[in-house]
Amino acid sequence: MRQISLSIVIMAYNEAENLPKLLPLVYAWADRHSRLSDFEIIVVDDGSSDATAEVVGSFRPGDGRVVLKQHQKNRGMGAAIRTGYGAARCEYVTQLPADLQVLPETLDLFLPHVPEHDLVLSVYERRGDGLKREVLSLGYHGLARLIMGRRCDYTGTMVLRRSLLESVAIRSDSFVANLEFPLKALARGATHAVVEFRPLPRASGESKVLGGRRIAWVAMELLRLRLRGVD
Numbered sequence: 001m002r003q004i005s006l007s008i009v010i011m012a013y014n015e016a017e018n019l020p021k022l023l024p025l026v027y028a029w030a031d032r033h034s035r036l037s038d039f040e041i042i043v044v045d046d047g048s049s050d051a052t053a054e055v056v057g058s059f060r061p062g063d064g065r066v067v068l069k070q071h072q073k074n075r076g077m078g079a080a081i082r083t084g085y086g087a088a089r090c091e092y093v094t095q096l097p098a099d100l101q102v103l104p105e106t107l108d109l110f111l112p113h114v115p116e117h118d119l120v121l122s123v124y125e126r127r128g129d130g131l132k133r134e135v136l137s138l139g140y141h142g143l144a145r146l147i148m149g150r151r152c153d154y155t156g157t158m159v160l161r162r163s164l165l166e167s168v169a170i171r172s173d174s175f176v177a178n179l180e181f182p183l184k185a186l187a188r189g190a191t192h193a194v195v196e197f198r199p200l201p202r203a204s205g206e207s208k209v210l211g212g213r214r215i216a217w218v219a220m221e222l223l224r225l226r227l228r229g230v231d
Contacts, residue, residue, distance in 0.1 A: 004115055005038035006030065007093045007162070008104075009084030011077055012043055015098035016051040019043070022100055023059045027066070029104035035111050042067045043098075044084045047074035078177030078221075082170050085162075091115075094159045101199040102157050109195045110159045118190040120159040121182055125196045140218065144179060147222045148230075154182050157197070164190060171228070176221040183230040 008026055012019060023041065030039040043056045045068065056068045069083050085093055092114055096102055110120045144152035156178035168184045170177045186192060 002115060003035055003037035004092050004111075005090035006036055006040075006159075007088035007090040008039065008041050009081070009088065009093065009095040010041065010043045010098050011046060011080040011084065011095065012048065012052050012056075012098040013046040013074060013080075014048045014050045014052060016048070016055050018098050018100050019052065019055045019059075022096070022098060023056070023066075026096065026104045027060065029107075033111075038090060040065045040067060040088070040090060042069060042084050042087050044080040045070045046076070046080040047071045076173035077175045078170060078173040078180075081177045081181075085165055085170070088162055088165075091162060092159055093162050093165070095156060097156070101201070102197075103200065106157065106197050107159070109197055110157075113193040113195070114159055115161075116191075117193050118161045118164055119182065119185050119192040121154045121192055121194045122157045123153050123194060123196055124155055125198045143219065144176075144222055147226050148179075148183070150183065152179055152183075154179060154194075155199075158182065160185070161190075172221045172225060174218050174221045176218055176225060179222075180225055180230070183225075187231045 008030065010022070010026070023043075026041055030036055030041070043066075045052045045056065053068060053070055056066070060066050067087060069087055071079065071083065081095065084095065094107060094110070096104065110122070113120045141153045156175060158178075160181070164185050167188060168181055170181050172180045182192075
């Protein structure tokens with residue numbers, strides 16, 4: 001199997017509690033993985049009001065494989081994704097949530113499918129973080145499919161060939177960005193595979209995706225994406 005290089009993007013908004021646990025896990029996994037010729041960890045601090053930036057800065061200081069990008073104010077997951085993906089330098093790019101719901105070992109399901117594919121997507125076998133989140137997830141996927149008229153149950157965990165970013169523009173500011181990118185990439189003929197996994201419960205802190213205002217925001221972003229089109 002050919003080795004690859006991998007940029008691992010972590011979007012973080014007020015995740016000072018979880019990052020001290022996650023960063024060592026991600027670094028150790030990448031450092032020992034036989035499939036990786038090189039790697040980097042890019043943490044995007046999306047306008048946090050806690051010590052998120054300080055935590056990242058104190059983790060392996062001077063190691064060029066750990067990169068911090070900061071937003072002065074909270075701009076949303078889509079903006080954080082654009083910043084992280086735009087900073088990536090490796091051949092392939094992936095993302096992990098800062099809340100420890102997807103551990104780095106989950107990526108072992110994806111790597112066997114690269115570099116034969118441009119894009120390795122994932123769907124949940126089922127959510128592992130409670131009935132409320134499972135219902136919300138099902139509701140979002142159902143609404144997205146209704147609006148977009150195509151399969152929309154992909155999760156944000158994916159591995160993509162970085163060269164795809166040259167032809168696929170991400171415009172959504174919410175987590176709809178994690179749907180916008182694969183739909184646009186697939187419409188442009190990207191070869192792909194799909195894997196299944198089950199996320200873990202959030203380690204600590206509160207989810208940033210719950211709440212009526214955010215749900216309304218996501219619905220509006222889905223409508224805008226439908227009007228803009230993905231083809």
